[in-house]
Amino acid sequence: MSNATATSVLLDLRQASALIERGETLAIAGHLECLAALPKGNWIGGTTPYFMASEGGTCRLDRVFVQPFGQQVGEIACYDRERLPHMLEDAPENGFSIVILPAGSAVLEDYAREAPNYPDMYIKPIAGWVAGVHLDQLGSAQAQVIDGRSGRCYVDQAIVLHIPLPPDQTALVHAVNLFKPGAGPTLSFDETGFAARDCLIDGVRGSLLELIRERGIDTRLPLVADYCGAMINVSIQSLESEPGLVSFYAPVFAGVDYRFADAVEDYSARFLQAMPRDGGPILFGCNCILNYLYSQLQGRQTARLTGPITFGEVAYQLLNQTAVYLTLEHN
């Protein structure tokens, strides 16, 4: 892959169409009407009107965020629930994959629960994001992904771009998570799932909802687990959608210890500090809608990490409240 490849950028439809017609392989994020207006070509897309542009966080219904990967490279594949576990078997031995999954779909739920056990997981690099809708359309519109070759939209399939690399290049996936486990109790869950009532609180069974209320825990802060030094978040979606139930944006896993995170002051400034100065060019990036909302990123910059604002991030497995990026490294 050439370093001369165009950089990721927020474009109007005319500019994006020109890139598609030039034969560029692209991942495109945008409002559904924008994506549907683009010409057919070698691209994948997903819906979101929120972006981290070079000028700062923004919501645009008239522009798309374009991430280019070179001319006529890679393969596009759609995965339904049955084929999803084979996604990484189809990935090149040396290369990377970009996946977009629609929010609220069964295919996303499967990925969130099972991806850690898929063949070749963590061996072959995969990054990506969860498509969503404008927050004013929650409940009335569906997140969609698009196969640019046909222009077909899907609400129940994952779309993936598999890109091979020459032997002297490697793709590395990174996550920037400013949250760290706080000083509160350790929580562990009996079952893997997107919702829970009871859990072990410092080893004693109790109600998660009562814990949150008794301690006045700010539910904008995620649960955090330490995976051999990688901090993995699970964000709280809602309290009491059913009596006593706490719902999450990603599953909690049985056998993993979680704690509520400490608050992060001045996300934008801390993010700039956390972004590494070295490393290869960034080919792909995304940041979470919850960071955009809770940390008020509209109009604020996040260093050289630009991309769609998303409803879940993929750095191998599904993450929450995290920025993800993929770099190209020369061996």
Add this chain to the structure above:
Amino acid sequence: MKDAELCRWLLEVNEPWEVSRVRVDTHSRELHAYLSTGKTWFGRYLGEQPRSRWRHLNIGAYKTYIHASLPEQDGQAAQAFLGKSASDFTHGLARRVIQCLQDGLRYRQVCALLDIDIHLAWQIKHAIESGQLAATDTDLRARLQLDDPAGQTASTIPASDDGIWLRLLALDCPFEIRLLSLKLLLARARQDFARAHDPDMQSLRINELRRFFIKHEKHLEHEIAQLNNDRQQATEGDQP
């Protein structure tokens, strides 16, 4: 003839095994054949079922890999296209290496002829020397030593039966990791290891970790140095 059927003939796969899927990676010049016994439904993913990955003899210029889940109690003869569940090469590849050595080729020549990289060469040599492979006699093992007296085919990444991997998979083993992918892989392997007492499952997890180290060797200098330091310390600790 369909790809899977063609592949079945080329690999001499026989019943009850069948080739459920074939993937050819033209960039890496690799062929991957996924086998099933027909008990899985169209090669469908079975979640927790562990699957081995063996290097086989090349098909043309393409390195060939076989992927399959072995039955728990496999009483069948050692099929050339399969391997031991804990191994990372097929019986067929091992037999060919031994045959070439018995015909008088030196070990380095065999590896060059069969397109075997340094890491796999190290595993096969180790298997021959430790008597894990049938049909290897004492003479052959001695000749292998003469071929490579200084251990020049040794990899910097320990063999899969080295005790360092078991120590690494212990939940409380401190290990500083820089790559996100390795952090996540090791966390999952440690969780599985704590739950699974099946030696084959444990071996598969070790093979997977070792495969990761081989694939990302150039980006893991820090981690490989730690592995070898820990290994050396453990060896010194074992000495009287």
